[in-house]
Amino acid sequence: MFKKQDELSRRTFMADTARKCLGVSVLPMFASKGIAATGGAANFAPMRPKAAKSVIFLNMSGGMSHLDTFDPKEKKDVMGPNTAIATNADGVRLSQYLPKLAGHADKIAVINSMTTRQGAHRQGQYILHRSYAPRGTIVHPVMGSWVMRLSGKRNSTIPGFVMVGTRDGTSTSGYLGPKFAAVPIGDPHSGIEDSHLPSGVSEDDFDRRLKLAEAMNTRFKKQFDHKKVQGYENLYRDAIQLMKAEDLKAFDINEEPSDVAAEYGESRFGQGCLLARRLIEHDVRYVEVTYGSWDTHYDNFTNVEEKCVVLDEALSALLADLDRRGLLESTVVALGTEFGRTPKIVEHHQMGRDHYPKAFSHIIAGGGIKGGQTYGETDSKGMEVENNPVTPQMFNATIAYALGLPLEQEIYSPSGRPFTISDKAKPVTALF
Amino acid sequence: MAAPHARGAIDFKSRILPVFEKKCFDCHGAPREEGGEVKSPRAGLRLDSAKGILRGGEGGAVISPGSPDDSVLFQMVSQRSSHDDFMPKEGDGLGPLEKLYLKKWIAEGAVFDGWIGNEEGLGDASAAPSGSKAKDAGAPGEGAQVAMVPKKTPETTPVPAMKDPPRAMKGTPATVNFQREVLPFLKRSCVDCHRAPYEEGGRVKKPKAGLRFDAARAIIQGSGEGPVLVPGDPDESEMLARVSLPEDDDDFMPPDGDATPLSAAEKEVLKRWIAEGADFGGWVGNEEGLIERLPEAPTSSEPSAAELLAKQVKGASAQDLAAVTATGASITQVAVGNPLLRVEYITGESAVTDADVAKIGAIAGNVTELDLSETGVSDEGLAMLSGFDKLTYLDLHNTAITDVTIDHIQKLGYLEYLNLYGTSVSDASLPKIAKLRKLKAVYLWKTSVTEEGAGKLRQALRDAKISF
Numbered sequence: 001m002f003k004k005q006d007e008l009s010r011r012t013f014m015a016d017t018a019r020k021c022l023g024v025s026v027l028p029m030f031a032s033k034g035i036a037a038t039g040g041a042a043n044f045a046p047m048r049p050k051a052a053k054s055v056i057f058l059n060m061s062g063g064m065s066h067l068d069t070f071d072p073k074e075k076k077d078v079m080g081p082n083t084a085i086a087t088n089a090d091g092v093r094l095s096q097y098l099p100k101l102a103g104h105a106d107k108i109a110v111i112n113s114m115t116t117r118q119g120a121h122r123q124g125q126y127i128l129h130r131s132y133a134p135r136g137t138i139v140h141p142v143m144g145s146w147v148m149r150l151s152g153k154r155n156s157t158i159p160g161f162v163m164v165g166t167r168d169g170t171s172t173s174g175y176l177g178p179k180f181a182a183v184p185i186g187d188p189h190s191g192i193e194d195s196h197l198p199s200g201v202s203e204d205d206f207d208r209r210l211k212l213a214e215a216m217n218t219r220f221k222k223q224f225d226h227k228k229v230q231g232y233e234n235l236y237r238d239a240i241q242l243m244k245a246e247d248l249k250a251f252d253i254n255e256e257p258s259d260v261a262a263e264y265g266e267s268r269f270g271q272g273c274l275l276a277r278r279l280i281e282h283d284v285r286y287v288e289v290t291y292g293s294w295d296t297h298y299d300n301f302t303n304v305e306e307k308c309v310v311l312d313e314a315l316s317a318l319l320a321d322l323d324r325r326g327l328l329e330s331t332v333v334a335l336g337t338e339f340g341r342t343p344k345i346v347e348h349h350q351m352g353r354d355h356y357p358k359a360f361s362h363i364i365a366g367g368g369i370k371g372g373q374t375y376g377e378t379d380s381k382g383m384e385v386e387n388n389p390v391t392p393q394m395f396n397a398t399i400a401y402a403l404g405l406p407l408e409q410e411i412y413s414p415s416g417r418p419f420t421i422s423d424k425a426k427p428v429t430a431l432f
Numbered sequence: 433m434a435a436p437h438a439r440g441a442i443d444f445k446s447r448i449l450p451v452f453e454k455k456c457f458d459c460h461g462a463p464r465e466e467g468g469e470v471k472s473p474r475a476g477l478r479l480d481s482a483k484g485i486l487r488g489g490e491g492g493a494v495i496s497p498g499s500p501d502d503s504v505l506f507q508m509v510s511q512r513s514s515h516d517d518f519m520p521k522e523g524d525g526l527g528p529l530e531k532l533y534l535k536k537w538i539a540e541g542a543v544f545d546g547w548i549g550n551e552e553g554l555g556d557a558s559a560a561p562s563g564s565k566a567k568d569a570g571a572p573g574e575g576a577q578v579a580m581v582p583k584k585t586p587e588t589t590p591v592p593a594m595k596d597p598p599r600a601m602k603g604t605p606a607t608v609n610f611q612r613e614v615l616p617f618l619k620r621s622c623v624d625c626h627r628a629p630y631e632e633g634g635r636v637k638k639p640k641a642g643l644r645f646d647a648a649r650a651i652i653q654g655s656g657e658g659p660v661l662v663p664g665d666p667d668e669s670e671m672l673a674r675v676s677l678p679e680d681d682d683d684f685m686p687p688d689g690d691a692t693p694l695s696a697a698e699k700e701v702l703k704r705w706i707a708e709g710a711d712f713g714g715w716v717g718n719e720e721g722l723i724e725r726l727p728e729a730p731t732s733s734e735p736s737a738a739e740l741l742a743k744q745v746k747g748a749s750a751q752d753l754a755a756v757t758a759t760g761a762s763i764t765q766v767a768v769g770n771p772l773l774r775v776e777y778i779t780g781e782s783a784v785t786d787a788d789v790a791k792i793g794a795i796a797g798n799v800t801e802l803d804l805s806e807t808g809v810s811d812e813g814l815a816m817l818s819g820f821d822k823l824t825y826l827d828l829h830n831t832a833i834t835d836v837t838i839d840h841i842q843k844l845g846y847l848e849y850l851n852l853y854g855t856s857v858s859d860a861s862l863p864k865i866a867k868l869r870k871l872k873a874v875y876l877w878k879t880s881v882t883e884e885g886a887g888k889l890r891q892a893l894r895d896a897k898i899s900f
Contacts, residue, residue: 045765049738049772133642154762155778247779283778324899326829326851326875404767418659 044151046404050329052367053154055147055286055399056276058315058335059165061125062294063360065341065353067382068095068304069311070361071112078343078381080351081301089372097308100316106372107319107328108365109431113376113385116339116357116392121295124338124357130174131393131423138413139174143396144286146421148180150405154283158247159183162279164272165290175413182288188268188275191251250282251275263317270314277321280331294337299350319365332367332402336395343382359385362395367402369431393425401427442537444545451530452479455520460484462553474521479505481549486542497542500535501707509534608705610713617698618645621675621691628721647717652710663710666703675699737846737870738766738800741822745771745798752794759788766800772822776803786813793819801825805851811836823847829875830854835861846870853877853899859885866892873897 067073072084072095084093087105094102094110101108118124118133127133130140141149144161153160163172163182173180185191249255253275264270272289279287291311296303315335322328340360341353359378365371376388390398400407400421407427410418442448460479463472477489485505488494496502508519509526518525526534537543608614627646629638643660644650651671654660660671667673674685675694686693694702705711757763760780766772775792777784784807792799793816802820805827814833817823817840826841829851838861841847847868858880865874871893876886877900886900 043762043764045768045770047768049736049767049770051767157779246782324875324877325853326827326849326873326899329849329873424653424659 046151047406048404050368051404052332052402053330054280054284055143055332055334055367055403056273056280056318057143057286057288057399058273058333059125059128059288059290060294060311060335060337061121061290061292062296062337063121063124063339063341063355064294064337065296065300065304066112066114066356066359066361066378067341067343068097068300068353069308070094070098070110070363071359071378071382072096073343073380073382075381078345080345091373093374095308097305098312100312104316104319107323108333108363108371109369110374111362111364111376111390111395111428111431112359112374112378113388113390114336114340114360114362114392114395115385115389116360119339119355119357121338128336128338128392128395131396131421131425132419138415138417139171140419141174141176141180142172142182143399143421144182144288145173145176145180147286147400147403147405149176149411150400150409150421151285151403154285155247158250158282158284160285162284162286163288163290164188164275165268165292175415176411185251185275188253188271191253247282250278250284253278260321263313263321265310265313265317267310267314269310270317273314273318277318277327280322280327281325296341296352297346297349297354298352300341300345300353301351322366328366329368330366332369332399333363333365334395334399335363336392337362340382359383362390364395364398364431367399369402373431375428375431388428388430390428391425393422394428397422397425397427398429398431401429402432441540441543442533444537444543445547447533448537449547451526451534455523455526458523459521460489462550478554481551481554482544482547483551483554484549485544487554495538495542498539500538503538506531506534506538607708607711608701610705610711611715613701614705615715617694617702621686621694624691625686628718644722647719647722648712648715649719649722650717653722661706661710663706664708666706669706672699672702672706675702737824737848738770738772741800741824741846742770742772745822747771748773748795748798752791755791756795759791760784761788761792771798772800773798774801774803774825775799776801776827777807781806782808784808786810789813790816792816796820797822799823800846803827804831805829807831809833811840814840817841818843820844821846824870825849827851828855833857838864842867844868848872851875852879854879856880862886862889863892865889869893871896873899875899 067078068082072082072093073079074084083096085096085099085102087094087102089105092105092108092110094105116124116127118127123134126140129142131143132140134140144163148161159182161172161180161182162185164185165188166182166184167186172182253261253271256274256278261271261274264274269289269291272291276287276289291307294304294307319328319333322331322333337360339355339357342356343353346352346354359382376390377386378384379386397407405421407422408420408424410420412418456479459474460477461473462478462480463470465471473489475489477494478484478487485495486493486497488504492504494503494505494508500506505519510531622645625640626643627639628644629636631637641655643655651661652659652663660669660674662668671685674683676699677684679688679693684693753763756775760777760783762776762778764774766774773795775795784804786809789804789807789809790813792802796816796819799820800822802817802823802825804814806829808831809828810832811834814828814837817826817837821844823841823844824846826844826847826849828837830853832855833852834856835858838857841850842864845868848870850865850868850871850873853875854877856879857876859882862881862885865871866889872895874889874893874896876898881900883900886898890896890898
């Protein structure tokens, strides 16, 4: 197996890169461990002041039609029964399926020039989340894991990276290891599973049991010192701390006053967005909420319209709710999908649209991004990107830039290959 | 513009010494008296004798005979003049020809041809002057901020033994010409598999490993897994490493039978080309299929408030900081390299009292962002806020404060963000808030402020967002 020529020089290279990218970072007063220990994990200093602190990523999986949401056109032959509407921002037009969002267009930046080479769901979702194309030999970490790796948790007592709407977080962190994996929450209403003390066990009892388990584990670890063992222990410890923390309430959307909860709509996605807001309030670093089934090969317009009812309500409520709490400035709200859908309508599939990676749309808001703008354009049919193309990597770089993360910091996989958070793509700083 | 080729070995006395005399001796000569003071050679480095040059200074050796790239002296004079490390510090830097001669002189073994120079005051020439500056070291922790990491300087490198034997430079050009010397073997040995996608036999053939050698930008971009070329650093350049492996190695490039491997001379040329900075000499290649470049990110022209205010800050004492974190607060720098601080309570807020928060008063002059939301603070406890003259961000949402606290903050003229949602602040405070002209965002949801009051505030602070 090929190895880089000098292990030692590679490590100094890493340290050197850190120095070059992070600059003179910590004042001598912070060098003492005492401060770092008592101050909790929130010691990350961003590359520039006023960087955002958290991310809510809304994953529209299935390939969301761009013409029917954020890039509506005039030409009837590509729009079918759909039309565009004006919004409260001069620079933004939306599809008629998103009327509530039209009242919040001043908060968002619409990117209509997304473009990718991945035309299949697995690869498209993969590169959207991980910035690298899938390769058989390695699993690249998702954005949430990268963010955790580069900036740590803000709230030390609860997980820093949560995925709502999925059951399985195991493949999220790839070569970074289980410590940076997402904590999955399938149903927003049930909160975190297994996070309540079994009845009949007091906290003291539980502590004692835990210490015993740790003692036994130490021997096991000595024999099988593998990163994964350490990683699962950390996850377990995360969960334990969760049980004792008053922050546990962050995961319980039943604590929310009913009028606020109602603003998000009753859908799982809506309640998932509500949960995301609560988690952000409790300083969770990265929350992803998935809303799937956008793969409208058949009956595109009926299906998209139905889904937009849910999306419209949830996204509008989320933006408004974050904004009035003063959280929008420090939270990046990003909405993405793996590709768009064909402007040409497939009539014999009940007016369907097929996959279309060449041009599609994302949204990004908060975190210092200027609202009420459209970045990048497609032609009059939504077929080609005319200016300012943005790849999924650039989109991720933009999120990382908003967070003040070091974009060039290289992390090495166990096999010795260097990676960066967005595969060295440049952020779209014009959005800020 | 190519430098003229030097014929024959470099003569120290005629080519190098005059430059040193003119541009280096002033600061790096023997100690002398000037204006009643003794001027010592900077960094303990004497360049006015052969012994001194070879011995080096406080940081160790500055010449690595045979290897200009490893020679600190050559590195320092080759920096950009705006760089901190650029030498000489005063007067004109070395011209391009002077640098070239210096480089060749070192490469040829740094031979002095019998020149001795001024050995007065050198003392025991075998011992380099002591005094390495200790820098705080820290390893990049997972998720944690990186502490100052030691610079990769010669301070920790001992005088190296002569590495490669000096090459005869008679008549050899100083730089590799990419198009004439490198491109031909790239085309022959690499491009067949590593080029733009093309159609063959009804299928689209993609570049192996997503790596293309048929365009300069593509070579720089590298493969799907990262860069294969690090300009200036042959050791870190995978494209060189792969062709330099033993031919029977699994990862050897080009794979057996696919193309002719590079000859020893070609590998040497490739290495030199990379070491000299991987200059493509204007060659672009086939850009078809490459993603369009975005223009460089514009940097903001105005420094932020945090950058301006940082200039007036003195460090806070470790004790004061520890006292604050002992109450459960989290302290961070607002940005890398900026001494201003953000203080907040991320967890356990409900238990935080006025007494806890009082400790922050001791570092008031350093705090630009303060988040006391959801804590148990009261108006009395926040009387100290009037001393937080650098505050740009204040978050007091969901606390028991009243209009009284707004009195405390009415002189904080740098405030940009003020979050009061969920408090009992009323219209009475709004005229005071209106006087804070730098405000960009004020949050008043669920307060006792009325629609009318909010409207008036919007009128007064036209550039601010008033969320009500």
